[in-house]
Amino acid sequence: MSERIFHMPFASVYPLYVAKAERKGRSKEEVDEIIRWLTGYDQAGLDAVIDAGTDFEGFFAAAPRLNPNASLITGVVCGVRVEQIEDPLMQRIRWLDKLVDELARGKKLQSILRAGAPLPSR
Template identity: 75%
Template sequence: MEKKPRVFTMSFGSVYPLYVQKAEKKGRTKEEVDEIIAWLTGYRGAKLQRAIDSGVDFETFFSKAPRLNPNVGLITGVVCGVRVEEIADPLMQKIRYLDKLVDELARGKKLESILRK
């Protein structure tokens, strides 16, 4: 059996503070990171906090997401040297979508633009 990429089994709660830290270093806020996560996955408020606190891995985080935003196809560009729109594995693609949105936030893009409005 093929070994899963390590990121699939990492807990979402262990990576979440890194997303927030990356954003805050660039003058953005935890609330903006939460807004991005809510837009992408439908997790917000107490549901998001439960996902962070419960230690679920990325695989579970995305499989149990309230709803994946229907506009995810509008997320394009390169993360970690790979074009997100060309990633074959659906879970890896979702993880990279989230990485890409947080990168855009940290680079100073307007939230409306990040949320593909």
């Protein structure tokens, strides 16, 4: 199952993220902000990978920089605790799923983006 999602075009899942957020009164712009926060893409870069049909593996491989606070994303997605996922790519995908879930549940954007959280020590 994991490998199948790795090769799924990000552009095929992106509209589902937006639709989920919009059904709950949130916006495409907020979804984009979450994605940019997690991956370091700017809006032009995000639009380019969507337009190119880049798969999840390529999407995260080409991400300019993973947010250092991404490791603060915790919780359950699809019955699995995201902080316990061993495969790095699957964990990144589930982090993104978790952020979109938090947005759809009405959590404040500042909280979703872990604003004010100290950077994790290395």
